[in-house]
Amino acid sequence: MSQPAAPTATPRRLDPEDAQHALSEVQELLRRQRLVEELAQRQETADDEAAPRVEDRLHRQHEAELKSLVDALHPADIAFILESLPKDERQMVWRLVSATHDADVLLEVEDWVRESLIEAMDRQDLVAATGSMDADELADLAPDLPPDVVAEVQKGLTDEERAQLLEAMGYPEDSVGAIMDFEMVRVREDVTLEVVLRYLRRLHELPDHTDQIFVVDRQDKLQGVLPVSRMLVSEPDTEVREVMSTDFLTLNPLDSDADAAGAFERYDLVSAPVMDDQGRLIGRVTIADVVDVIQEDSQEQALSRAGLQEEDIFAPVTKALRNRAPWLLFNLCTAATASLVASRFEDTVSHIVILAFLMSIVAGIGGNSGNQTMTMIIRALAVGRITARNLWQLVKRELLVTLLVGLCGSIVAALFAWAISDSISIALVMMAAMICNMLVGASVGVLVPMVRTRFGKDPAIGSSVLLTFATDSLGFFIFLGLATLFLV
Incomplete structure (x- = not known):
């Protein structure tokens, strides 16, 4: 339950460095409070009757310091601090936030933090916090609020505000209607x-x-x-x-x-x-x-791009596993496929051992080149600059740019391969493989986002994993295949 507001100075807006300093102060006060509690537990074990009184006094002192510190902050900075604390400490600090800041903080925090804050509030506090919100703000929070709280708050709205709330809640999440403001002149x-x-x-x-x-x-x-x-x-x-x-x-x-x-x-x-x-x-x-x-x-x-969804950085391990494991397991399969491709050329590598050291360069450069192309394509898709009319022109341009960059980079790579192997043939194979794999990376960097967009999917989801799979597997195949044809 949030405590009533005490008379304080006007909250100040901090810059990022000051907000981080305030976070450090909060963490230090929480650490000292934990030390006091641990000390009190030891004294209770030793039958020290004065221990509870000392603990209560120090506990109240630390809470007063925390409340004084938090009350002086802007709601956005309070939100930043809450997002940076584990759930138990987050709720401890949240209970000390002035009731006058509850609504603003709930609107400022990320969705995954808001859920834990609402869990820590009783029905009366939720109604008080949300009752002062505008219709569009209440619509943002409504999906996270208990239905009975939303119903109670609606009773205090005017007919116009109630109609605005229902209208805002009826629009899709990523639409203009979901973010529009009803307050205007x-x-x-x-x-x-x-x-x-x-x-x-x-x-x-x-x-x-x-x-x-x-x-x-x-x-x-x-x-x-x-x-x-x-x-x-x-x-x-x-x-x-x-x-x-x-x-x-x-x-x-x-x-x-x-x-x-x-x-x-x-x-x-x-x-x-x-x-x-x-x-x-x-x-x-x-x-x-x-x-x-x-x-x-x-x-x-x-x-x-890494195959992740937004989550609490202090979320339970099981929840984090569900978020991260699928794409990591897929990445493991793609890495195993790349290793399988390389194992098919065991005889080639055993005859020319230096190839084992060079093939990672081919795969890595192809991946980096493809990542540049993919980043540009995803950005262009996001702002609507790619259409059916300019797609092929864009593909040709990216392949040309990649080819020219590959020619320049492959010369450097060939000189390096020649220097460590003392073989012109290995240097030429290195040069050809690097150009080919960079073209593969550029092609995948264009195709993956475009295909996912064509089927109505987020073009960024898992894109880097798919790119790595292509440039590693095909990079090993191209490099070792060329080596087998021309060097063995």
């Missing part, structure tokens, strides 16, 4: 800027990232946008229709959030309106929402 086109300014002054505060005001008719159909900067420099008696812009980008709630992020990046947007199929304004997306999407997609892509 709307005006009519037939009023003057002076009226708009008077209306804005009556508001408690403007919604975050308000760079433009949306102009709608009586049916809430979007007519244009009024940039705040243009409104401030125009004459107060000017009507909105005279200065509003009718050239603006709109989003549909069923659009992909990744496509929306690409549009924000391309057009340097701060906010964008979301319209339904009838042209009615139903929400907006802000740069803050887009940054979260970009960060989440980047993290998922980095994990997917």
